[in-house]
Amino acid sequence: xxxxxxxxxxxxxxxxxxxxxxxxxxxxxxxxxxxxxxxxxxxxxxxxxxxxxxxxxxxxxxxxxxxxxxxxxxxxxxxxxxxxxxxxxxxxxxxxxxxxxxxxxxxxxxxxxxxxxxxxxxxxxxxxxxxxxxxxxxxxxxxxxxxxxxxxxxxxxxxxxxxxxxxxxxxxxxxxxxxxxxxxxxxxxxxxxxxxxxxxxxxxxxxxxxxxxxxxxxxxxxxxxxxxxxxxxxxxxxxxxxxxxxxxxxxxxxxxxxxxxxxxxxxxxxxxxxxxxxxxxxxxxxxxxxxxxxxxxxxxxxxxxxxxxxxxxxxxxxxxxxxxxxxxxxxxxxxxxxxxxxxxxxxxxxxxxxxxxxxxxxxxxxxxx
Amino acid sequence: xxxxxxxxxxxxxxxxxxxxxxxxxxxxxxxxxxxxxxxxxxxxxxxxxxxxxxxxxxxxxxxxxxxxxxxxxxxxxxxxxxxxxxxxxxxxxxxxxxxxxxxxxxxxxxxxxxxxxxxxxxxxxxxxxxxxxxxxxxxxxxxxxxxxxxxxxxxxxxxxxxxxxxxxxxxxxxxxxxxxxxxxxxxxxxxxxxxxxxxxxxxxxxxxxxxxxxxxxxxxxxxxxxxxxxxxxxxxxxxxxxxxxxxxxxxxxxxxxxxxxxxxxxxxxxxxxxxxxxxxxxxxxxxxxxxxxxxxxxxxxxxxxxxxxxxxxxxxxxxxxxxxxxxxxxxxxxxxxxxxxxxxxxxxxxxxxxxxxxxx
Numbered sequence: 001x002x003x004x005x006x007x008x009x010x011x012x013x014x015x016x017x018x019x020x021x022x023x024x025x026x027x028x029x030x031x032x033x034x035x036x037x038x039x040x041x042x043x044x045x046x047x048x049x050x051x052x053x054x055x056x057x058x059x060x061x062x063x064x065x066x067x068x069x070x071x072x073x074x075x076x077x078x079x080x081x082x083x084x085x086x087x088x089x090x091x092x093x094x095x096x097x098x099x100x101x102x103x104x105x106x107x108x109x110x111x112x113x114x115x116x117x118x119x120x121x122x123x124x125x126x127x128x129x130x131x132x133x134x135x136x137x138x139x140x141x142x143x144x145x146x147x148x149x150x151x152x153x154x155x156x157x158x159x160x161x162x163x164x165x166x167x168x169x170x171x172x173x174x175x176x177x178x179x180x181x182x183x184x185x186x187x188x189x190x191x192x193x194x195x196x197x198x199x200x201x202x203x204x205x206x207x208x209x210x211x212x213x214x215x216x217x218x219x220x221x222x223x224x225x226x227x228x229x230x231x232x233x234x235x236x237x238x239x240x241x242x243x244x245x246x247x248x249x250x251x252x253x254x255x256x257x258x259x260x261x262x263x264x265x266x267x268x269x270x271x272x273x274x275x276x277x278x279x280x281x282x283x284x285x286x287x288x289x290x291x292x293x294x295x296x297x298x299x300x301x302x303x304x305x306x307x308x309x310x311x312x313x314x315x316x317x318x319x320x321x322x323x324x325x326x327x328x329x330x331x332x333x334x335x336x337x338x339x340x341x342x343x344x345x346x347x348x349x350x351x352x353x354x355x356x357x358x359x360x361x362x363x364x365x366x367x368x369x
Numbered sequence: 370x371x372x373x374x375x376x377x378x379x380x381x382x383x384x385x386x387x388x389x390x391x392x393x394x395x396x397x398x399x400x401x402x403x404x405x406x407x408x409x410x411x412x413x414x415x416x417x418x419x420x421x422x423x424x425x426x427x428x429x430x431x432x433x434x435x436x437x438x439x440x441x442x443x444x445x446x447x448x449x450x451x452x453x454x455x456x457x458x459x460x461x462x463x464x465x466x467x468x469x470x471x472x473x474x475x476x477x478x479x480x481x482x483x484x485x486x487x488x489x490x491x492x493x494x495x496x497x498x499x500x501x502x503x504x505x506x507x508x509x510x511x512x513x514x515x516x517x518x519x520x521x522x523x524x525x526x527x528x529x530x531x532x533x534x535x536x537x538x539x540x541x542x543x544x545x546x547x548x549x550x551x552x553x554x555x556x557x558x559x560x561x562x563x564x565x566x567x568x569x570x571x572x573x574x575x576x577x578x579x580x581x582x583x584x585x586x587x588x589x590x591x592x593x594x595x596x597x598x599x600x601x602x603x604x605x606x607x608x609x610x611x612x613x614x615x616x617x618x619x620x621x622x623x624x625x626x627x628x629x630x631x632x633x634x635x636x637x638x639x640x641x642x643x644x645x646x647x648x649x650x651x652x653x654x655x656x657x658x659x660x661x662x663x664x665x666x667x668x669x670x671x672x673x674x675x676x677x678x679x680x681x682x683x684x685x686x687x688x689x690x691x692x693x694x695x696x697x698x699x700x701x702x703x704x705x706x707x708x709x710x711x712x713x714x715x716x717x718x719x720x721x722x723x724x725x726x727x728x729x
Contacts, residue, residue, distance in 0.1 A: 159533065159534075162543065165529055167528075172525055176529070
């Protein structure tokens, strides 16, 4: 069990935002939440999967609904609703949770789990059910492995507590939780996937928080030593530099609760005379290099600021910005047939087969089929 | 305790639909539900409030959703029973009886069905003395009996427990949203209450009143008497209007069926106009443009010749109907009762005047 320092927490959020592939919420709000807990003297503990006893229960706290504009008061309240939901699920099950697990890796969503765990005085698990950020509630490795989402608890700012005892499937859970959020000023704290340590180990992506922390740390070190932070990210994520250029188009809209958009980037330096395009649904989903499809989900497509190495979240990537695009392989569980069925390019309506990023010929890999 | 046979059950369902004031669900679906259970050999028992142990825990199971002519309730199956049992499971205690949330052709049938399937008595009482559109239009709300914990079951197989809720309005909002995403129909069980508390608040003898209303209609038809007049008398009510439906506009709005019916007078009402506005149930009526009857008093539309109730939104143009009114239970006529279920609650800026003062 590792107690995280303030610096490690800052590295973690920075890294989570990069692995958030454009989504995962606002890192500013995530950081504000964690700093407030630190000021209150709370401790953040990180537990590896091996440290979770087979019979110990773990659950996943998160926020459902549209995120309110940045304000510190709102930030505190959000983590409190998630805390209420987490406690309600404990009470319903008649068991204490040994730890909290983030629902995904993202600047705000991972911070919520950290904040709930700190307030409960329990560790956060060094793992998550996505290994990145994902747009839809059923995009979890729990769903790939058929770990039930219910019973789950929902808490609203109005003091309501609802236990979803049985649910038809994860898609229904999404619809029901969203309906409750809509009836609750568009926000609801949720705790779901109560699961024992033994099953948890088989159904989530391990070491994703320490991985995010390592990525955040190399960015920080590169910045302080004056070396290229982007190169440091590519090395740390065992990934690839996909493109470098200036954003020439950045259209987006809110569609059924999702932020959907398209980025066009004109190449610079080594990429002069080339173009790059990214389509996103909250997270970056698919990219094209000169109209040839380049990288797709579940592999990660990250848009970074070339000077700071920090991630640019959607839809904050605007026309005229200089950006670099990096990519890295998805956790192997997403590359299974069921993983690809749930979270491959076809799920988003693109009729194409998934090709692993490391087999991309443009990037020096083997022939793609 | 009294055992109910097929004829008594039929009288109860028709009486409940009349007292359902246009809402309370479809009578034919209620009849089909009960007929199926009779064929399965299930037994139906009506219990007086004093028949039950004061410590007995009672649950109130019902179906929540919009009534529309497309139906869609059949596939909802036993969601009310599922909610009833989920709440028992959550509380760790079995219910010893069932109370109907309201009187209505399908609403009361739902409670009767849950009682029969579990071999429990249905109490001769309910929480409204009529049908009511919103969850908080219940005497439980007026008397401060907590609605939670409550259970909700959907036809899709979802089961949830609303463990705590800010107030009944919030419960209403949450349940309604869940109904909307569940094919407009969920089973609910709420207000788990011990008999000693329950008997202080609910409206007694309403199921036997419904039975009486249904019976006098049946007898009047047998004797070729005026069924509408017999029904009005049985419920201490008034024959308000007789007319022809000339217009009927309605829509489903946030899970409620909202509409307006216009009548032009026939027979002794010739030359007069009548209008009824409803939100699931008939809420307010106007005679020649003047307010006539409002909630919480009851406004029922019956087929003129048979006295059969017409549920919303089935009051089709060209139908010949009688409109009858009944006084609400005394429990509704308190200041709190009027606030919860008076005309102003539905946005009509009208003072409530008891029907017997308008018509007496």
